[in-house]
Amino acid sequence: MGTSQGNARRRRESWAAALFIGPDLIGLVVFVLLPILFAVYVSFFGWNLISPMKFIGLANYRRLATDSDWWLSMGRTLQFAFIYVPVLFAISLGLAVAFTKLTGRTSAGLRSAYLLPFAVTSVIASTLWMFLYQEKTGYLNAFLNLLGIPDQPFIGSPAQAMVSVVVVVLWINLGYTSMLFFSAIRQIPASLLEAARLDGANGWKTFWGITFPLIRPTSVFVVVTSTIASFQILDIILVMTRGGPANATQVGVLYIYKRSFDQLQMGYGSALSVVMFVILLVISLIQLRFTRRNNLEG
Amino acid sequence: MTVNKVRSWIIGILLALGAIAVIVPIGVLFLSSFKTKASVFVISLAPDTFTIHSIVQALTPGLLHALLNSLIVSTAVTVVAMFLHAMAGYALARFDFPFKRATFVVILGSLMIPMTSILVPLYMVVRLMNMTNTMAGLIVPLLFNAYGIFLFRQFYFDFPKELEEAAELDGSGRFGTFLRIVLPLSRPVIVPLTVAFFLGTWNNYLWPLVVNQDKRFETVQVYLANQISGYNTPWNVVIASAAISVIPVFVLFFFLQRQLREGISTTGIK
Numbered sequence: 352m353g354t355s356q357g358n359a360r361r362r363r364e365s366w367a368a369a370l371f372i373g374p375d376l377i378g379l380v381v382f383v384l385l386p387i388l389f390a391v392y393v394s395f396f397g398w399n400l401i402s403p404m405k406f407i408g409l410a411n412y413r414r415l416a417t418d419s420d421w422w423l424s425m426g427r428t429l430q431f432a433f434i435y436v437p438v439l440f441a442i443s444l445g446l447a448v449a450f451t452k453l454t455g456r457t458s459a460g461l462r463s464a465y466l467l468p469f470a471v472t473s474v475i476a477s478t479l480w481m482f483l484y485q486e487k488t489g490y491l492n493a494f495l496n497l498l499g500i501p502d503q504p505f506i507g508s509p510a511q512a513m514v515s516v517v518v519v520v521l522w523i524n525l526g527y528t529s530m531l532f533f534s535a536i537r538q539i540p541a542s543l544l545e546a547a548r549l550d551g552a553n554g555w556k557t558f559w560g561i562t563f564p565l566i567r568p569t570s571v572f573v574v575v576t577s578t579i580a581s582f583q584i585l586d587i588i589l590v591m592t593r594g595g596p597a598n599a600t601q602v603g604v605l606y607i608y609k610r611s612f613d614q615l616q617m618g619y620g621s622a623l624s625v626v627m628f629v630i631l632l633v634i635s636l637i638q639l640r641f642t643r644r645n646n647l648e649g
Numbered sequence: 650m651t652v653n654k655v656r657s658w659i660i661g662i663l664l665a666l667g668a669i670a671v672i673v674p675i676g677v678l679f680l681s682s683f684k685t686k687a688s689v690f691v692i693s694l695a696p697d698t699f700t701i702h703s704i705v706q707a708l709t710p711g712l713l714h715a716l717l718n719s720l721i722v723s724t725a726v727t728v729v730a731m732f733l734h735a736m737a738g739y740a741l742a743r744f745d746f747p748f749k750r751a752t753f754v755v756i757l758g759s760l761m762i763p764m765t766s767i768l769v770p771l772y773m774v775v776r777l778m779n780m781t782n783t784m785a786g787l788i789v790p791l792l793f794n795a796y797g798i799f800l801f802r803q804f805y806f807d808f809p810k811e812l813e814e815a816a817e818l819d820g821s822g823r824f825g826t827f828l829r830i831v832l833p834l835s836r837p838v839i840v841p842l843t844v845a846f847f848l849g850t851w852n853n854y855l856w857p858l859v860v861n862q863d864k865r866f867e868t869v870q871v872y873l874a875n876q877i878s879g880y881n882t883p884w885n886v887v888i889a890s891a892a893i894s895v896i897p898v899f900v901l902f903f904f905l906q907r908q909l910r911e912g913i914s915t916t917g918i919k
Contacts, residue, residue: 364744367823371740375733376752378793383759386770400776411903446667452660458660461661464668467675470902472852474870475891478877479678482884488690490677522671583765586854590874604765611769620769630768633763 372405378541382563394622399615411622418616423598423625427513431602434517439577440570443525447532448558462533473523477618480519506592509599516600519587524580528573535569536562569646575638579631603627682707682889689885707889715872716894721828722784722857723850723869726791730846731839733792738801739827742808760795765855790860791850797842804838805831828918844905851898869894 394411415421428638446465465591468476483491492502505515539562547557563570585604590596594601594609605613607627611620660807683699685740705739740746740826741753758784771790780786808831854870861867876887 361745365746366746368740368746370824371736371827372752373745375737375798376755377753378733378789379759379795381760382771382774382793383767383791383795384755386767386774387762390767390770393770403735446664449660449664452657453664456659457661457901461664461668467672467902470848470898471675471895472854472873472898474854475678475851475895478873478887479674479890481877482681482888483674483677485690487883490690522674524755525671579763583763585765585768586884589858590854591875604768607769611772617769617773620775622807624766624769628762631763632761640758 355406388623390624394466394625398617399486400617411619415622421606424601425603427601428603430513430581431517431584434514435520435581436574436577439521439524439528440573443528444532446529447536451536452534467531469524469527473586474590476519477587482593484515507596509597512592512596512599518586520584531569531573535566539565561645571641575634577636580632613648654715678888682892684885686885697878698706703885703889706886707893712872712890715869718866719851719869722787725788726850727843727846730792730797732741734797735801735832735835737798739762739805739831742805756795756798768855768859776862781860786860787857787866791856800838800842848898
């Protein structure tokens with residue numbers, strides 16, 4: 352094949368590539384990357400969407416540095432993450448291990464059952480659990496009464512609201528996360544586990560000595576994605592509590608949402624979004640580092 | 650051997666109890682739909698006053714219209730996204746072109762950006778494009794999800810080249826080959842992604858909430874959330890509406906549960 356022919360072919364291929372990938376790339380730039388750049392730009396302005404934008408330099412950032420409501424909201428986000436991530440991790444890993452002890456059909460049926468809430472949308476899940484959580488008349492309190500426990504306020508009290516919200520998010524995601532662990536555990540070569548058994552290691556030792564270290568990439572993935580999810584939890588809280596009672600469930604993203612869409616402080620909302628975005632970027636980069644190192648080790 | 654059997658029975662029973670606890674709320678959702686306003690909070694396994702009154706009350710023109718809107722938006726997003734991402738993934742796997750690395754970096758970068766974190770700026774951009782309160786505003790921004798591109802790219806790396814070469818010898822152009830040969834054989838990646846995109850869009854509450862205030866385009870999630878109003882919430886109707894709107898998703902889920910399980914195992918997608 353001559354060089355000119357090769358060049359022609361390469362040119363044709365470039366054109367084809369441009370046509371194949373162009374629409375997606377333009378979309379990603381306009382609807383994902385551009386918004387971020389625009390948020391950085393708007394964060395230097397005061398803007399209520401109606402009157403013209405007014406340049407105010409770093410004022411929005413100075414404001415958020417001393418905005419105690421904002422930091423309180425970020426504290427709530429951390430509170431959510433500190434409850435949600437470890438509980439999700441422990442229960443779904445436990446479920447996954449249990450699934451592997453069962454035979455094919457029983458295991459598959461049970462896995463489908465645990466996965467079912469995943470098909471319930473977050474708004475429907477919120478609605479349903481608000482119904483179950485009802486004070487005095489709700490199903491959950493009736494069940495607790497049967498056990499001799501008095502009525503609980505659940506999302507009606509500042510002390511219980513956050514945990515009540517976490518329960519709903521757990522209910523939705525347990526099955527899915529345990530599936531991730533389940534498939535990771537199944538990929539461990541049976542010969543390794545057999546060898547450990549022959550060496551006299553019991554189930555407990557085999558788990559901590561072989562299974563747990565070998566599923567580390569999945570563990571890291573679950574910890575990081577559920578941490579990121581914790582920072583993003585908005586729809587369920589918006590439906591169930593709107594941040595209440597007494598701001599007990601007002602997480603960071605909800606604070607951004609309220610400043611931006613309820614109070615139309617787009618400049619300040621953008622500055623808060625930029626800060627939140629940087630936090631998430633850092634978490635993602637940490638994940639990338641961990642998974643890279645795992646790949647090298649593996 | 651018997652010790653193992655006893656142990657797996659115990660594990661099975663514990664798992665089944667957990668499964669029941671997980672499923673009970675869904676059972677409550679469906680059973681309560683057949684109760685009245687008076688009996689909706691009365692706990693019973695079978696509704697003693699079995700009535701479709703609440704369901705009839707829930708089936709308002711508003712709910713049906715919202716269901717239709719959600720169906721249109723979810724279908725449009727899913728179909729268009731499949732085409733776009735399959736083409737992009739194919740180009741990344743097969744073609745050599747300038748700025749391939751840069752393109753890939755842009756896609757990789759967008760992968761790390763969840764929608765909630767750009768909700769405010771995305772709204773501002775879509776508003777500048779005069780797309781708020783339109784069908785396009787509901788659909789277009791949801792199309793661009795880099796996970797789709799990645800999965801297609803991965804799939805086409807392992808796709809046998811011979812089929813395409815044979816088609817090209819027969820005089821088929823690149824796009825023709827892609828449309829007639831490659832795409833029909835992409836089922837293993839299209840099925841889980843279809844479920845993921847359809848469910849993802851159907852479930853989406855935040856974006857329609859933010860971008861659309863026009864009743865004509867109200868989606869079902871926004872409709873449902875709007876029904877809950879403090880102390881006067883008509884719970885029997887709300888629960889019935891929720892049960893009705895969860896049915897399409899459950900149908901999809903039951904038909905595709907095996908593919909969905911495998912999809913999660915092989916791709917890790919939602």
